Amino acid sequence: MRVDAVTLPNVLAAQEGFHSPGIGEFEWPCIGPNFGTVFGYDVCLNKVGVFMLLAAAAIIVLFYLAFRDARLVPRGLQNAMEVGVEFVRNSIVLEVIGPKGLPYMPYLLSLFFFVFIGNLMGVLPPFLFPVNSRIAVPLFLALLSWVVFNYAGIKEQGLVGYLRSNLFPPGVPWPLYVLITPIEFVSTFLVRPFTLAVRLLANMIAGHLVLVVFFLGASYLVMNPLTVVFGIGSFLAGVVFVVFELLVAVLQAYIFTILNAVYLAGALEPEH
Amino acid sequence: MARNPDDKDQGRDYGQGSNTAWSIIGILFAGMIAWGGIGWLIDRATGSNLFLPFGILLGLGGALYLIIKRYGS
Numbered sequence: 001m002r003v004d005a006v007t008l009p010n011v012l013a014a015q016e017g018f019h020s021p022g023i024g025e026f027e028w029p030c031i032g033p034n035f036g037t038v039f040g041y042d043v044c045l046n047k048v049g050v051f052m053l054l055a056a057a058a059i060i061v062l063f064y065l066a067f068r069d070a071r072l073v074p075r076g077l078q079n080a081m082e083v084g085v086e087f088v089r090n091s092i093v094l095e096v097i098g099p100k101g102l103p104y105m106p107y108l109l110s111l112f113f114f115v116f117i118g119n120l121m122g123v124l125p126p127f128l129f130p131v132n133s134r135i136a137v138p139l140f141l142a143l144l145s146w147v148v149f150n151y152a153g154i155k156e157q158g159l160v161g162y163l164r165s166n167l168f169p170p171g172v173p174w175p176l177y178v179l180i181t182p183i184e185f186v187s188t189f190l191v192r193p194f195t196l197a198v199r200l201l202a203n204m205i206a207g208h209l210v211l212v213v214f215f216l217g218a219s220y221l222v223m224n225p226l227t228v229v230f231g232i233g234s235f236l237a238g239v240v241f242v243v244f245e246l247l248v249a250v251l252q253a254y255i256f257t258i259l260n261a262v263y264l265a266g267a268l269e270p271e272h
Numbered sequence: 273m274a275r276n277p278d279d280k281d282q283g284r285d286y287g288q289g290s291n292t293a294w295s296i297i298g299i300l301f302a303g304m305i306a307w308g309g310i311g312w313l314i315d316r317a318t319g320s321n322l323f324l325p326f327g328i329l330l331g332l333g334g335a336l337y338l339i340i341k342r343y344g345s
Contacts, residue, residue: 172341179334182310187302195298259291 018220021212026133026205051131055117059110088112088257096261100268107148108264111141112257115200119249122208123242132252133204135197142197145260146189153267165270196259203252207245214238296339303335304328 030044037043066081074082088109093101101108115132122130132138153162166188167181215238221231311327314320 180338182306183303183331183334183338186306187299191298191302195294199294255290262291
């Protein structure tokens, strides 16, 4: 058998019993009762479901504790939460949509905090699993946003006006609408929720896999005196990526929320 | 959209560029899906296999036109 530089680590790894992390890192068994199967999938609560409930509960508790006794000059937790609220209000809602968007601020705010805490669980012990790395979570949030921006657009412009502003972009010679309108329809109503979900999902999957690779590698490499140096290096790289993932957690929550705001802005104010 | 062009910060710039990139990819896919889908339906109805690739190319062309119209300036 020819052993080259690429297969050598794999051969050694196979002999020593190192299991490379893969998609199995994202699959979790049922916890508690199983309510049967739908399309071959178990209907039950698993670790991800528990984390989602915890994320929602954390948001409720944080906001309750911060604002139950709100002071004019905020201190402590109220101060920290106000930074988050003001960030969503000023940098997302007012910046992207304008004053018209304020009725949708509670939705965007909850969305931001849910995505943020869900992402943060990827680096926060004892969770260490980002909720948004399962397609069900970002896809549901994206479908929810689809319902919200369509509702906003139809309410603001009426069904005909909303469809016209979306399907017939201004400044196009009229024969081209035959070509453009089907593309606009697919792009706005079919592809949009999907790209929104995949953006968040792909970032969280990649981040989680990188962390798993470095820390599993570190714990495996330090076992052997010959490779202990590489183990330490792998561990340090893992620590760097934890910091990086903290940044990604905020950034992706921001991007997910701002995209929702951009879609809402498009629905509320047609292009001129 | 009510954006303030004087207001520049790192995160927003990243968000802006990244948004444009993803929108463009979305439109390209939408073009291929829309007209490729229409071509596929025609193929199914007529039993030929010519309209699907033609539709995909047509959709790509339309998507490029839309992208240049919207982002190219």
